[in-house]
Amino acid sequence: MIDPLFAAPALPLxxxxxxxxxxxxxxxxxxxxxxxxxxxKVQRIERELRELAGxxxxxxxxxxxxxxxxxxxx
Amino acid sequence: MYGKGLRPLSIATVALxxxxxxxxxxxxxxxxxxxxxxKIFYLHVPLAIVxxxxxxxGGVFAVLHLRSGDSRWDAYSYVSIHMSVIFGVAVLIxxxxxxxxxxxxxxxxxxxxxxxxxxxxxxxxxxxxFRYAIEDRDRQARYASVFAIAAGAFVPLNFMAVRMAESLVxxxxxxxxxxxxxxxxxxxxxxxxAAFALLWVTLVKFELTxxxxxxxxxxxxxxxxxxxxxxxxxIAPEVS
Numbered sequence: 637m638i639d640p641l642f643a644a645p646a647l648p649l650x651x652x653x654x655x656x657x658x659x660x661x662x663x664x665x666x667x668x669x670x671x672x673x674x675x676x677k678v679q680r681i682e683r684e685l686r687e688l689a690g691x692x693x694x695x696x697x698x699x700x701x702x703x704x705x706x707x708x709x710x
Numbered sequence: 711m712y713g714k715g716l717r718p719l720s721i722a723t724v725a726l727x728x729x730x731x732x733x734x735x736x737x738x739x740x741x742x743x744x745x746x747x748x749k750i751f752y753l754h755v756p757l758a759i760v761x762x763x764x765x766x767x768g769g770v771f772a773v774l775h776l777r778s779g780d781s782r783w784d785a786y787s788y789v790s791i792h793m794s795v796i797f798g799v800a801v802l803i804x805x806x807x808x809x810x811x812x813x814x815x816x817x818x819x820x821x822x823x824x825x826x827x828x829x830x831x832x833x834x835x836x837x838x839x840f841r842y843a844i845e846d847r848d849r850q851a852r853y854a855s856v857f858a859i860a861a862g863a864f865v866p867l868n869f870m871a872v873r874m875a876e877s878l879v880x881x882x883x884x885x886x887x888x889x890x891x892x893x894x895x896x897x898x899x900x901x902x903x904a905a906f907a908l909l910w911v912t913l914v915k916f917e918l919t920x921x922x923x924x925x926x927x928x929x930x931x932x933x934x935x936x937x938x939x940x941x942x943x944x945i946a947p948e949v950s
Contacts, residue, residue, distance in 0.1 A: 655747055655750065655807050655810065659753055660750075662807070663804060666803075670796060670913070674916060677920050677924070678920055678923070685927055685930075691934055692934055
């Protein structure tokens with residue numbers, strides 16, 4: 637069944653190099669893809685945080701404006 | 711909270727990974743049987759060990775979640791399993807490349823080590839649909855924890871069953887009756903194992919930090935009663 641596997645000789649360096657490089661490159665690509673996805677998520681969180689900060693500031697200035705008008709009127 | 715110490719951890723990971731890579735290609739001796747192809751061993755085996763241990767760690771966190779009811783443990787369990795599944799993908803691909811180079815086949819179905827790892831991987835691949843099929847967050851977390859514990863217990867049992875199997879085409883890393891790795895190879899292997907374990911911890915911490923920040927933004931949005939601008943993560947567990 638798989639007994640020929642035992643007899644498989646070592647590959648010459650030029651041929652083995654392709655497989656070794658392939659394995660390490662695959663791992664590197666997976667790592668880069670994962671880090672890229674996570675970086676995109678972090679950027680989205682940053683954007684949402686900026687939006688929320690803007691929303692909070694706008695609301696705060698909206699609340700303080702009528703108070704200022706009341707003070708002027710008095 | 712989760713981001714504390716992430717920068718030194720990341721630096722240590724990059725340093726150890728670089729050292730491991732340098733040792734693999736400039737220090738570790740060539741294998742007498744397999745020659746240069748055996749260099750894949752230093753990538754494939756540590757990845758496999760870290761992935762399997764990560765699955766068990768996910769189960770341990772799930773036990774802590776069920777005992778305490780603290781949703782942070784559920785997040786730890788989820789992220790541990792998630793990271794181990796990603797490592798599992800790398801194990802299957804690098805293993806296939808190594809098998810093709812040394813055996814002439816991408817996959818050998820009657821080799822217990824390969825098939826058992828595939829079974830474990832597919833088992834954990836069902837974790838996601840199982841988890842997100844449940845809408846209620848508390849039930850989702852509880853059921854996912856039960857799954858993580860049962861599957862985590864299966865991993866060492868599966869490992870022992872494979873060790874007892876007769877077919878030994880797939881090489882054994884640690885000492886069997888035939889002896890283990892020579893000293894230099896073992897040293898490089900242990901450095902690589904430490905590097906991949908550190909990488910796993912760093913990525914888990916990184917993802918937990920991102921999830922925690924996302925959870926905080928959601929809380930802030932609710933507190934401000936601000937409109938949702940879309941694009942928010944549907945599947946991220948709440949990490950408070």
